[in-house]
Amino acid sequence: MLTQDMVREALSQVTDPELHYDIVSLNMVRDIHIEEGMVTVDVALTVQGCPLHQKIETDVQKVVHALPGVDQVAVHLHVMNDEERRTAFARAFQKSQAERGGTSSGPHGSPMQTASQQWSPLLSENSSTIVLGIASGKGGVGKSTVTANLAIGLSRLGYRVGIMDMDIYGYSQGRMLGAHEPARANQAQKVIPWHVHNIHVVSMSMFVPENQAVVWRGPMLGKMMQQFFTDVAWPPLDYLLIDLPPGTGDVALDVAQRLPQALLVIVTTPQIVAREVAMRTADVARRAHQRILGVIENMSYVPMPEGQRLTLFGTGGGESLSRALDVPLFGQVPLESSVREGSDGGIPVILSAPDSEAAQTFMQIAQKIDAAAHA
Ligand SMILES: Nc1ncnc2c1ncn2[C@@H]1O[C@H](COP(=O)(O)OP(=O)(O)O)[C@@H](O)[C@H]1O
Ligand SMILES: [Mg+2]
Structure with a gap:
C-alpha cells in the first residue's frame, strides 16, 4: 500500500x-x-x-x-512567499556551512544544528539585527561614503550599529572612520571590532596593510565573509551595514546567497549610464531573492551660493532607477567638498560638518531607511 x-x-x-x-x-x-x-x-x-x-x-x-x-x-x-523563501535559503546556507566546516554529524545532533550553533547569532534565523547591504553598480559612486554616514546617522537615531567592510578589493572604512589599528583578539580568539564614532567596524584593513591589493575570488571571499561573522566578537546590534563590493559577478552573487535576509540599498549617481549599471546589480540581487529597500542618488548636484543646484553629472539616474525597481528614492546627496574631506580625514561629514546640506541629507536618508526597514 x-x-x-x-x-x-x-x-x-x-x-x-x-x-x-x-x-x-x-x-x-x-x-x-x-x-x-x-x-x-x-x-x-x-x-x-x-x-x-x-x-x-x-x-x-x-x-x-x-x-x-x-x-x-x-x-x-x-x-x-518571501518568508518561506528566506527560511529555505537559510536552511540551505546552514547546510553548506556545516559541510564546509567539516562538522560531521555526530551522536550529539545533526550537522545543521552544529552549524547554527557555531554561526554568529547575528545571522541566525531569529536574529533581530537588520542587515543592510549597501551596493552599487560600479566603484567610485560613493558607496563607502554613504555606508559610513548612514551608519553614524542610524546610531544618532539611538541604534546600535555595526559596519562590515566587505569590499575586499577596495576596503576603505578604516580610512573613512579614522581607524587604523590592526586586528586584536579577545580571550576567545575572536576579533574585536573597532569602536569608532559609536559604531562597531570590521574591515579587511585590520588584517592587510592599507593600499595592498587583495586579489581574491569567490570561494576565498566566502571564507572571509564567514569569518567576519563567526570569528568576530560582534556586540548585539540593531543594524549591520555591509559595504559590498561593487558590481555584479561572482562576488556579489556569493554575498547575496549568503545573506538572503539582507535588505539592499543601491547607490547610484545621476548619470543614466550609471543607472544602467546599477540596474544589473539589482537584477543579481533579485535573482538571489534579496529585497531591495531603495535607492540613494549620490553626487546629485553642487549647491550654489544662491541656492541653485549645479547638476554636474546630469540628472534623473536615481529617480529612474527607483521607478524601474519600484522602490523609494531615499534621497539625493549633494556633491560637496566637506563630504570628501570628511571621508579622507576619518570623520564623516555627518559628524564633521553636521550643518552641511550633505550631512542633513544623510540624516534624512537614515530616518527614511529606518522607517522602511521597520515597515
Ligand atoms: N557627495 C559627495 N561629495 C563629494 N565627494 C564625495 C561624495 N561622495 C563620495 N565622494 C568622494 O568620492 C570618492 C569615492 O567615494 P567612495 O565612497 O570611496 O566610493 P565607492 O565606495 O563607491 O568606491 C571619495 O573620495 C569620496 O570622498
Ligand atoms: Mg568603497
Missing part, C-alpha cells in the same frame, strides 16, 4: 539544483495526494519562473514513478 511517507521519502532524493539541498528538507514539498495509482505532488519553487523548474519536475516524476504501484504522476508547481 503506497503511503504519503513513502512518496516523501522518495522525494528526498530530489535536490534543488540551485540550493543543492533536497526539496523535502527545504520544505518545497507542500502536498502529496494519492488516489489509486495516481500521485499528485505539489511543489513550491523558490522563485517564479525558476529556470530550473523543469529539472525539479522531471526528477520528481522519476523518483515517484519508480515507487511500486504508481501509474501516473502529476506535479503542480507553486511559488514560495
Whole structure:
C-alpha cells in the first residue's frame, strides 16, 4: 500500500539544483495526494519562473514513478512567499556551512544544528539585527561614503550599529572612520571590532596593510565573509551595514546567497549610464531573492551660493532607477567638498560638518531607511 511517507521519502532524493539541498528538507514539498495509482505532488519553487523548474519536475516524476504501484504522476508547481523563501535559503546556507566546516554529524545532533550553533547569532534565523547591504553598480559612486554616514546617522537615531567592510578589493572604512589599528583578539580568539564614532567596524584593513591589493575570488571571499561573522566578537546590534563590493559577478552573487535576509540599498549617481549599471546589480540581487529597500542618488548636484543646484553629472539616474525597481528614492546627496574631506580625514561629514546640506541629507536618508526597514 503506497503511503504519503513513502512518496516523501522518495522525494528526498530530489535536490534543488540551485540550493543543492533536497526539496523535502527545504520544505518545497507542500502536498502529496494519492488516489489509486495516481500521485499528485505539489511543489513550491523558490522563485517564479525558476529556470530550473523543469529539472525539479522531471526528477520528481522519476523518483515517484519508480515507487511500486504508481501509474501516473502529476506535479503542480507553486511559488514560495518571501518568508518561506528566506527560511529555505537559510536552511540551505546552514547546510553548506556545516559541510564546509567539516562538522560531521555526530551522536550529539545533526550537522545543521552544529552549524547554527557555531554561526554568529547575528545571522541566525531569529536574529533581530537588520542587515543592510549597501551596493552599487560600479566603484567610485560613493558607496563607502554613504555606508559610513548612514551608519553614524542610524546610531544618532539611538541604534546600535555595526559596519562590515566587505569590499575586499577596495576596503576603505578604516580610512573613512579614522581607524587604523590592526586586528586584536579577545580571550576567545575572536576579533574585536573597532569602536569608532559609536559604531562597531570590521574591515579587511585590520588584517592587510592599507593600499595592498587583495586579489581574491569567490570561494576565498566566502571564507572571509564567514569569518567576519563567526570569528568576530560582534556586540548585539540593531543594524549591520555591509559595504559590498561593487558590481555584479561572482562576488556579489556569493554575498547575496549568503545573506538572503539582507535588505539592499543601491547607490547610484545621476548619470543614466550609471543607472544602467546599477540596474544589473539589482537584477543579481533579485535573482538571489534579496529585497531591495531603495535607492540613494549620490553626487546629485553642487549647491550654489544662491541656492541653485549645479547638476554636474546630469540628472534623473536615481529617480529612474527607483521607478524601474519600484522602490523609494531615499534621497539625493549633494556633491560637496566637506563630504570628501570628511571621508579622507576619518570623520564623516555627518559628524564633521553636521550643518552641511550633505550631512542633513544623510540624516534624512537614515530616518527614511529606518522607517522602511521597520515597515
Ligand atoms: N557627495 C559627495 N561629495 C563629494 N565627494 C564625495 C561624495 N561622495 C563620495 N565622494 C568622494 O568620492 C570618492 C569615492 O567615494 P567612495 O565612497 O570611496 O566610493 P565607492 O565606495 O563607491 O568606491 C571619495 O573620495 C569620496 O570622498
Ligand atoms: Mg568603497
